[in-house]
Amino acid sequence: MASLSSLCSSSPSIKSQTSITKPLVILRKDSVTFPTRFSKTPSLVQTQSVAREISADLSNTNDVVPKKAKNGLEKDPRELWKRYVDWLYQHKELGLYLDVSRVGFTDEFVEEMEPRFQSAFKAMEELEKGAIANPDEGRMVGHYWLRKPELAPNSFLKSQIETTLDAVRKFADEVVSGKIKPPSSPEGRFTSILSVGIGGSALGPQFVAEALAPDNPPLKIRFIDNTDPAGIDHQIAQLGPELASTIVVVISKSGGTPETRNGLLEVQKAFREAGLEFAKQGVAITQENSLLDNTARIEGWLARFPMFDWVGGRTSEMSAVGLLPAALQGIDVREMLAGASLMDEANRTTVLRNNPAALLALCWYWASDGVGSKDMVVLPYKDSLLLFSRYLQQLVMESLGKEFDLDGNRVNQGLTVYGNKGSTDQHAYIQQLREGVHNFFATFIEVLRDRPPGHDWELEPGVTCGDYLFGMLQVKYMIQTILNTAWWHWI
Ligand SMILES: O=P(O)(O)OC[C@H]1O[C@H](O)[C@H](O)[C@@H](O)[C@@H]1O
Numbered sequence: 465m466a467s468l469s470s471l472c473s474s475s476p477s478i479k480s481q482t483s484i485t486k487p488l489v490i491l492r493k494d495s496v497t498f499p500t501r502f503s504k505t506p507s508l509v510q511t512q513s514v515a516r517e518i519s520a521d522l523s524n525t526n527d528v529v530p531k532k533a534k535n536g537l538e539k540d541p542r543e544l545w546k547r548y549v550d551w552l553y554q555h556k557e558l559g560l561y562l563d564v565s566r567v568g569f570t571d572e573f574v575e576e577m578e579p580r581f582q583s584a585f586k587a588m589e590e591l592e593k594g595a596i597a598n599p600d601e602g603r604m605v606g607h608y609w610l611r612k613p614e615l616a617p618n619s620f621l622k623s624q625i626e627t628t629l630d631a632v633r634k635f636a637d638e639v640v641s642g643k644i645k646p647p648s649s650p651e652g653r654f655t656s657i658l659s660v661g662i663g664g665s666a667l668g669p670q671f672v673a674e675a676l677a678p679d680n681p682p683l684k685i686r687f688i689d690n691t692d693p694a695g696i697d698h699q700i701a702q703l704g705p706e707l708a709s710t711i712v713v714v715i716s717k718s719g720g721t722p723e724t725r726n727g728l729l730e731v732q733k734a735f736r737e738a739g740l741e742f743a744k745q746g747v748a749i750t751q752e753n754s755l756l757d758n759t760a761r762i763e764g765w766l767a768r769f770p771m772f773d774w775v776g777g778r779t780s781e782m783s784a785v786g787l788l789p790a791a792l793q794g795i796d797v798r799e800m801l802a803g804a805s806l807m808d809e810a811n812r813t814t815v816l817r818n819n820p821a822a823l824l825a826l827c828w829y830w831a832s833d834g835v836g837s838k839d840m841v842v843l844p845y846k847d848s849l850l851l852f853s854r855y856l857q858q859l860v861m862e863s864l865g866k867e868f869d870l871d872g873n874r875v876n877q878g879l880t881v882y883g884n885k886g887s888t889d890q891h892a893y894i895q896q897l898r899e900g901v902h903n904f905f906a907t908f909i910e911v912l913r914d915r916p917p918g919h920d921w922e923l924e925p926g927v928t929c930g931d932y933l934f935g936m937l938q939v940k941y942m943i944q945t946i947l948n949t950a951w952w953h954w955i
Contacts (some may be wrong), residue, residue, distance in 0.1 A: 475950075483637040494668040549853045555810050557804070559912070566771040567905075569830040570578070575815070577829070581822055586813040592872050593617060593784060599870065606774040611805040621774075628770060629797075632784050635767055636791030640682045647744045649709035651893060656706050657685040657792050659783075660727040661715030663858060664777025666750075669715075669789040673783065676800075682710065687729070691723040700734045707738050711792070713747045715785050716728050717771045727855065728756075749784045762875025780857050803894075824907075832907035835877040836864070841897060842883035844909035845937040852909070855884030887936035894940065910937055 469784040481773070544565065555561035577739045594617030597605040602890070608617040609625060616622040638644040642653035649655075651764040659669055666689040673685050686699050703710055712731055716724045727933040747767045748760035760768050769784035780786065782804055787797045791795075842853040865878030897904060914920075914930030922928055 470673065473520045485500030485588040487876075491702055497515075531890070532688055551823075553815060553818070553823055555806075555820070558806055558810065560807075560820065562823055564823055564827050567827045567830060569826060573830060574826070575825060577940070578816065581647075581816050581826075582814065584825075588812075596781075601773075603914065605779075607776065607779040607782060608808055609627075609851060610775065611801045611808060613727040613871050619712070621772075624770070624772065629785055629787065629801075632769060632787050633791060633797065635769075636788060639792060640794065646711075647741060653790075654683055654709050654711045656703060656710040656834065657683050657789060658688065658703065658710050658712045658731065659685060659715060660688045660712065660724055661791055662689050662721060663722045663781055663862075665717060665721075665785060665854045666777075667851075668786045669859050671851040672786055672790050672795070672800075673793060674851050675788070676795050677793040679797075683792045683794075685793055688727040689723075693725040693730070696727060696730045700731070707734060708740055711747060711766070712742070713749065713789060713792075714756060714760075715749045716754070716756050717751055717777045719750040719756030721747075724756075726787040745789070749788060778862055827905075832879055833876060835875070839880040839882065839904040841904045841906045843880060843886050843889070843894075843906060843940070844883070845886040845933055846909065846911045847885060849909060849911070850885050855883045886940060887933060889939055891938060908937060910934070 538900065542622075542760065548563060548565035551563070553564075553567050587595075590613060591605050592603050592608050592914055594606065596602055604617075606621070609621065613622045613625040616625060628677075635644070639654050644654070645652055659666065661669075666687055669685070670687055670689070677685070686702070687698050688699050690696075700707065714724065714728050732742045735745070743763045743765050746760065746763075746765040747769070748756050748765055749769045750756040750769060751771050751773060757768060769788060771780065771783060771785060775783050782801060787800070790800060791797045806926055809821075811819055813819045816822050828840060829922070842856055844850070844852050860881045867874060867876055869875045886894075897906070914928070914933065920928050920930070944951070
């Protein structure tokens, strides 16, 4: 269960606003379930949201960015509460809540953006039907089909997805159960995974390992994701004799990325020096007939799994790229796919306020003027989500960081993403966010369940460790909301 809250930073140069945007007063839902760790009444917060300065010339794109009312933010706690209730997104089955009430977009902005969202929804529909959505590379964009193969535009693609998934699961089961064994390991089974890959061929598996792997996985994973000799030596040295029971998964969509090739050559050298036969422990995940695929085939590696032309590297987590490492660590990949499919379904609705992806896009567009004029800070209050911002960095920055738009206009736009974790980083860079340059907006992520039920322990009467984490988030969130200008209290 997770809850996301977004808000904009203020520009200190802007004086307190006197006029208040009218929030929407019609409640969207008959009842609202509030994402709270406590059974107490949800708190009302006295706060002052703040407007931002928008530079006159943000971009030389011909695309007209909707104008913003600079007085569009709410101060009255009751009106803010109505705005919260009205805009709160909740998906009970997924356990996902999204609170955008403090971002400050106006009704006029939402209205102006509506036709753009409708064309985006239409484009998404076409994309899911198999349109050539990547004109540069002339290819389809079909990662959605990975989690629901019946959506694939033809039966060949559907069967490719299903066959690969079955092969990944079967292989992982046989490795974990010891049916597939390393040739010369005293343990008689594989105990570790060494993943070699970079960018989209590393960030997803790294994030998922940190977020979802059990405490004692059947195989522990480590990564070589650079061509830094010291980093590579460190990974190999840490494996030590365990190299003999390590399955090496080399991941590269193109099959020719230099860093990944270098990592492979270095690992193969380590195998030779240890008197081990690499081919018996090597697995390739790559496009058919790529250099890596041909190498693996000719050298007779243990296994090969395909990457599909229609899956981009940065969205490949639900392909063999992410599923094989996850399954080898004992993560239920069927559950992962089912969750992603539910999330996709939620993001297919064409009603903006009921579509969580569209709501976030609205917020990001508002906050960064649609051109990246402010940075996005992602703050998960959960250790296991430490790598989320890193994963999002590639997903967002490689997708949006563009010199030209699809019509060939020079736009030089993007959206900078960075972040770390709370509350740890409240003691580090968040100091600047609070008091320094207000060139960002923030997305807070709270995981509503800290320990499994029945495992909580009160370190002070009535207070758990997780209550402190929640408290730190609330304090940070409120301080960030009001910055230096107003006061707040709980009721
Ligand atoms: O998977 P590979 O072909 O090795 O590519 C690895 C990475 O290379 C480049 O940096 C691309 O911009 C990324 O999108 C890609 O994920």
